[in-house]
Amino acid sequence: MRIHIATDHAGLEFSSDLQEHLTREGHEVVDHGPQSYDPLDDYPSFCINAARAVVADQEAGVQALGIVFGGSGNGEQMAANKVRGARAALVWNLATAKLAREHNDANVIAIGARQHSIDEAVLFIDTFIATPFPGEERHARRIAQLAEYETTGAIAGREID
Numbered sequence: 001m002r003i004h005i006a007t008d009h010a011g012l013e014f015s016s017d018l019q020e021h022l023t024r025e026g027h028e029v030v031d032h033g034p035q036s037y038d039p040l041d042d043y044p045s046f047c048i049n050a051a052r053a054v055v056a057d058q059e060a061g062v063q064a065l066g067i068v069f070g071g072s073g074n075g076e077q078m079a080a081n082k083v084r085g086a087r088a089a090l091v092w093n094l095a096t097a098k099l100a101r102e103h104n105d106a107n108v109i110a111i112g113a114r115q116h117s118i119d120e121a122v123l124f125i126d127t128f129i130a131t132p133f134p135g136e137e138r139h140a141r142r143i144a145q146l147a148e149y150e151t152t153g154a155i156a157g158r159e160i161d
């Protein structure tokens with residue numbers, strides 16, 4: 001699996017530990033930065049670049065997922081979700097790590113580095129990567145509705161209020 005990682009200053013240590021872990025596990029890790037600690041850096045560009053790379057890989061048939069870290073993970077998730085085709089889930093326990101794949105077919109996981117130990121983050125990420133999207137019809141239907149809104153602005157099955 002190719003894993004695109006991005007963070008900001010708040011998650012830099014997590015990102016570096018995670019990159020070592022994922023490389024040991026046999027994944028191909030692509031680091032979208034930042035490369036050094038700057039307490040004033042801004043997460044959007046790093047996270048958007050990682051999400052864009054995930055979507056581009058998936059569209060090219062390459063198996064890829066993304067991981068974005070920040071202090072809370074909230075802004076990082078928002079940034080990733082601005083990318084067309086990205087489905088970024090904020091994960092904060094084991095259940096949300098599994099559900100992000102099983103129900104949402106998330107292709108990016110967002111984690112708050114100030115909210116968890118590194119061991120917890122490793123568990124969430126390993127679970128996220130190992131969990132397939134079973135493709136149950138109701139979940140696929142809802143994901144397709146999101147994609148339709150994203151590409152056409154149409155809200156499936158409803159008139160615009």
Ligand SMILES: O=C(CO)[C@H](O)[C@H](O)COP(=O)(O)O
Pocket residue numbers: 008010011039043069070071072073074075076
């Ligand atoms: O989690 C984040 C965004 O959702 C950022 O990592 C966080 O806001 C950075 O905060 P600060 O500039 O105070 O270190």
